[in-house]
Amino acid sequence: MSVTKNITIVLLMILLGKAEAQENIDRLSVKQLNRLALSAERLKDWETASIYYNASLNKKPSDVKIRYELANCYRLLGNYRGAQENYKKVLELKKEKYPLSAFYYAKMLVANKNCKEA
Secondary structure (H helix, E strand, O other), rough: OEEEEEEHHHHHHHHHHHHHHHHHHOOOOOHHHHHHHHHHHEEEOHHHHHHHHHHHHHHHOOHHHHHHHHHHHHHHOOOHHHHHHHHHHHHHHHHOOOOOOHHHHHHHHOOOOOOOOO
């Protein structure tokens, strides 16, 4: 077998694995997704946690706590644009319950070079 054919097979296997993983995530409840995200956070695996929080938020878009946790994961990953968007939504919905969201929102504005707005 040629190297190109081997690479193609490996890439195909990876893509099929991702599709299957997404299908399995879609079957989980919000509660299960949040537990998995929390477990990933305890391991400081922010990327995995953000995947589970995103899936959870897709199922329950009005949940401010999930959005806040997703913003934290994005911030810790260095995805400042995603963090900024989510902190802003948290502030709009429940500023009093998540007071640190204002602080982190301002930090994300600065990180994204929106200093005047911060």
